[in-house]
Amino acid sequence: MVCVQLVDDHAVVRAGIRAVLESHPDMSVGVESVSGEEGYSHYFTEHPDVMILDVAMPGEGGLSMLHRLMHRDPDAKVLVLSMYDDALMAVKALEAGALGFLTKGARPSLILEAVRKVAAGEVFIENSMAQKMALHRASRGKGLNALTRREFEIFHLLADGKSVQNISNTLHLSPKTVGTHRTRIMGKLGCRNVAELARLAIRHGVIQA
Secondary structure (H helix, E strand, O other): OEEEEEEOOOHHHHHHHHHHHHOOOOEEEEEEEOOHHHHHHHHHHHOOOEEEEEOOOOOOOHHHHHHHHHHHOOOOOEEEEEOOOOHHHHHHHHHHOOOEEEEOOOOHHHHHHHHHHHHOOOOEEOHHHHHHHHHHHOOOOOHHHHOOHHHHHHHHHHHOOOOHHHHHHHHOOOHHHHHHHHHHHHHHHOOOOHHHHHHHHHHOOOOOO
16 A cells, blocks of 8 residues: 655646545545645654645745755655746656656656655656656756756745745755855846746746746
């Protein structure tokens, strides 16, 4: 039996995935979480076999939580879901430690296959996304690709409207360090303010509009 944790702020999405999974006798949903913070807490109380994680949520956000989770439990098995089929998000999710990446438009049979593969410790990426990721890697050093892992994490939070102090508290960094990262991010991306960062993040599916 594969016990799954669903981390998504949309009840309809969680209900749909639960229905798909629990239509098979070897799958069960042990806990549902509605935010990154709740997902992190539930993981260590419920100990699921697989976490299905939405990357774009209010609050801390999926990627930031994924970094924290993998730092504490490098063996965690996470399948990331995204509304967008942007290769950048898939690359960043896998770099953060996820074993799988799916778009929310994936057919039910693909979700089941992905969960089983991730539960077995195998990497699962949709074929179409794997091709996009290959093209994406060829353009390293440009745009969002130029950001380091930490810079991308802070970019995500800034674009989602978080203040420097809030990011400092979330990531356990000093406000000065966060401010330095913000300056570097703005320079690398050619953005003059947070509004431009947000538009860029929406365009790439990093946050929801």
